[in-house]
Amino acid sequence: GQQLNQSPQSMFIQEGEDVSMNCTSSSIFNTWLWYKQDPGEGPVLLIALYKAGELTSNGRLTAQFGITRKDSFLNISASIPSDVGIYFCAGRRTSNTGKLIFGQGTTLQVKP
């Protein structure tokens, strides 16, 4: 079936450091989304990408839609303790299905 491979699985970093995580697939995606999930809560949309090569920022977060349409990455600059959580990539393949495919998640821990 369709799968997204997200890496790394977990990260433990020092406050102030930059973070990078990515998602890859053997299939082409039309849309890439990045979500953050806190314990006991639902995923919150961070960034949405709609075109190959697109680079979009949201504050300290920057994400890119890979040119091959098979990958995406998320960067967090100057991490702070509240960045702690699980980050998920999600992709949508064909139009009008509404089905998002999620990666396995990257657990981020930030040491003050």
Add this chain to the structure above:
Amino acid sequence: NAGVMQNPRHLVRRRGQEARLRCSPMKGHSHVYWYRQLPEEGLKFMVYLQKENIIDESGMPKERFSAEFPKEGPSILRIQQVVRGDSAAYFCASSPPTDAGGETQYFGPGTRLLVL
């Protein structure tokens, strides 16, 4: 501006009972999606509904699971004769009418189902 609302937040059922999970989409949203999340895993798509229509149920188990989104009221995910393997977090998402492809989905807080 209320977000996606789900209730109950936690639900405990014994094997063989029925579970009903409710989802009220964001105001003005007409597309609803249900996902299931097992511990330490990503979300898995179950079903996509519009008002009174099931658009894509390719992720829904063939037996015991059903979903509806009536003209009035919340969307309901119904699990009959629950088994322990149904224990998971169930998330609902919604998107606006202009987003027929579900490109931007906003998630609710989820319902944590525990089957004893």
